[in-house]
Amino acid sequence: MLDGELAPFKLVDYGSGTSVIVNAGVYKQELFRMREDEGFEGSGYDWASLAAVFLEERMPELTGVVRFDPEADMFSAYSGDREAVVRFARAFRAACEDETLIRDLFSRAELD
Template sequence: MNINNFKKVIWPFFWVEHEKSVSVCLNVGEYKTEIFQEREEEGFEGNGYDWASLAKVFLEERKPELMEDVKFDPEADMFCAYSSNTDALKIFIIAFKEACENKILIQDLFSRAELD
């Protein structure tokens, strides 16, 4: 997959290349906010930490082989995953974005996310 197609597939997540690693990020509050509204009374806001909690459940349950390679560094207004293994992060974000587009699957995964 060429880089332009890849960027379209993962949008609104965006890819950032660094000297020795890569990141994939999301400005929160613009995508799938309804996921987090369902657990708002528990304290979920849809911030970067909440996205990271959801992504961790996804990684543990759907892509455990990538757990050694994919790490998270969220902030209040941004979700960020990073890795020194470019292929691992690409596999993760493509699969995670597909999961986000599957309402039943993403709600099921989010039901096990823990507030950070």
């Protein structure tokens, strides 16, 4: 049920925690194209830069609880606290669907 609510993000439970992942290069590519002249391409690292701004500004209580582990082709946020990952995933997904908000947050993302 949660995965349907979070799509295209997906929750993954593993022995010591939970991750939320999304494949890079598909979802919200038009957002990353806005700054492609600066080097953004929608990679997992670019997603992590965007998520870091979101976390710092919108959910600072989860800073240090939810961490990022991006790769070129995938964004991943994880924690040993499953509820923290679920809260982050729901809020970040909602922010991604709010075009004005996500563009504003992305304007402050820094290229990794």
